Amino acid sequence: MKTTDYPRVLIIGQTFNYTSGSGITKANLFMGWPVDRIAVATFEKVVENVICKNYYQIGYRELKRPWPFNYLQNKTESGPVDVKNLRAENDSTINEFANLNDRVRIRNNILFSTSYNFFLHFLGVYNKIFVSKISDEFLKWLNDFKPDIIYDQLSSLASIRFLSQLHRITKIPIAIHIMDDWMSTINKYGLFYFYWKRVVDYEFNQLINKASVLMSICQEMSDEYEIRYKKKFLPFHNPIELDQWTRNSKTNWDFHKPFKILYCGRIGRGTLSSVVSIAKAVDVLANEGYEVVFQIQSTSANDQFMSKIRRFKNTVIKTPLAYNELPEKLSNMDLLVLPMDFDAGSLRFIRLSMPTKTSEYMATGTPVLVYAPGCTALSKYASREKWGYIVNGKNLKLLVDAIKLLYSDESLRKKIGTRAKEMARINHDAERVREDFRNALSVVH
Template sequence: MTTPKVLVVGQPFTRHTGGGITLSNLFAGWDPDKLAVACVDNLFEGNIDTSVTDNYYRLGEKEHKWAFPLSLIKKKYPSGPVTFEERQGGQKSTESTKRSLRVRLIMDYFFPFLQFIGVFHLLSRIVMSDELKHWLDEYDPDVIYAQAPTREMVLFCIAIHDYLKKPMIYHVMDDWPSTIGSDGLFKNYWKKVVERDLKTLLGRTDVFMSISDFMSEEYKRRYGRDSVAFHNPIEIDFWKKYQRTDYALAECPNILYAGRTGLGIDSSLVTVAQAVAKVNKELGTAVRFTLQTGTKPDWIDQYDCVYHNSFVPYEELPRVFSGADFLLLPYDFSDQALKFIKYSMPTKAPEFMVSGTPIIIFGPDQTALVNYARAYNWAEVVTRNSVEVLADRIKHLVQNESMRRRIALKAVEVAESRHDAREITRAFSGIICSLEGQQALVG
């Protein structure tokens, strides 16, 4: 079976974002010369995993167009093929990962304001430049694989498909369409527009992929399209190198959260801190809550039991995860957060599962994560947004070694049977190979 040439649209291969990690693992072992990536300018502000491929086209100022007045303040990036600079750890980058004050103000305040008044979706678009067309013609892909989490990217994927006329896969990572009409002026109007555009894209999609079975069920109901779920696959041998087998607790037991902070996470992290403080007060223990995040949240200093560690290299994560006493998968309980994460699966869930460390899930009910954990009993699940309830469950885990062992061993069993990269990547590549030579859908 020959390997088709694949054009990846909308997401670079990385080791620091959920979508990038999932993409890197799904395409692991693919011929680097038969992969190429086209993505927007700001996605290059970080380390790119060029071990998968280094054939990239930046959708810069010739393709990514901003209306006035944003055209005056948005940073202009050059368009075209990208040349990478070497960085430590085998990663390569073209930009600094540190956000400037200008970027923070635009992303955290100005853009949300534009979204609220209902004009954000009118202010930018991605077009097919002559340079991009030349690059596409030279590469001449057999299959298009797209991740499109915004309206402008959906429209761009339609344009790419119509230009290349090649079979296309559309892979959804989060239920971003549900957040479009959640607030702001003209929310109902934009909800209808996005739904129309998304249906147009699905009409051109040969294979529709989701991130979870729960999402597949919902999107079948919502859009009338069947989809196949592909979540983050893991190399079992890599992640079980330091697999925990001893379930006696350390003198200062450690609950580890490793991931991002901000919207959809912070509120639950504060609740966990309060619950850990309560456990320590009532049991006389010294349980630690450690956040391994990019930046240190301001609220940490209010709690003696909360500690902060910076991110560690990807290669060290198996040791870190297995070295903790508990691993935490949290979600916020707000309506906005639930809409975004309801059908998603955390990229690190399988990595946590195979570590052998007991997992605590703290988040709203009726999510793909909670449904999956309950169906296979691989985590301690807390779905009430209550310091008292959470503290009680943590106390129970601290005092019950057999319970810690049971859920940890079950998680390992499920990870090895359902998340093995060898099986998942074989199925994933089989779907792509089956599309080679097919006539593209017209829509």
């Protein structure tokens, strides 16, 4: 394929990384894109120089707050980023939190930021203060790159407004890719809740009406968004390199005690309660004489979570591995778990989400236990394609019984694992998904 077959894409927002779901998905979708035909304007620290070498740091010039709130603002420098000295993120494992010794300072900063933002939301002024503008320097950098299309994984009213403003100024076609149903939870409760809800709904609808390409994270989201917004959203989930993920995939479903259960991923909104429930179920099994251990590998195991998990004797926190080490690690486990929380608040956010690790879990052949409400896109996908064992109720006994069954029934583990590998090959092959993704973005090329 010729380089010119790829459109020149400007990505707005999160940069590529191998520590967050959206960063991983973005990296795997754009892997192999000609580096001279991709540029990223990011609000985050740039840590990658393999997929892209042309970065712009969105900083103080674009995000300057009004007085007196500017005194509390980080003064991040705006401008093009020199990527020559950046290490490749492909071999990175651990986020900044794991590399900093001063955890107390980090925790206090987070607590202050959370309280500060809550206060501003309650007063109804957050969206008046946290605004952005298109600086002259940013426009010069953009015009030098000459993008054919702008791609954005929107996640806030500020990001809606930034992209809307950019499209209005440049007239460049835009592609919007929705990772989570953040539209259902973005508006925080406060004195002007209903006012801001109307504003968000209106401005999002205005923007998608101008978009040339609309994408979702999974088919279930596409189906619901077609009803909700009367628009077609193309589903694009995290693709996997089949050679990399199936090289060490499971071919023998026997196990050597202890029976090893693994959760690998984010802990927090939408997952914390169910991860704790799994730890509790494992302790119940251990007390009944089962030799079982629950391993958790996460870059977001914060103090709140650690205080909850320490009381479980058969749960261990493992050091996060490099992304390229995960296929072998996951294949060596006896059971992988995909948990989602059951409370109404979490469901509003996660119901239409599809965890990034879903396709990765499937490719390893290790049986997957889906512990999630039946209304979630994750549970529906597992049920429809029969690639996982599902527990749809928030019930400790159901969870314990499910793990007992998977512990004792090798033929069931093999059946689930084999089916998961088959569906990963059919639905998540990176070569095919990337070609479909390129074609979708080439609609204006």
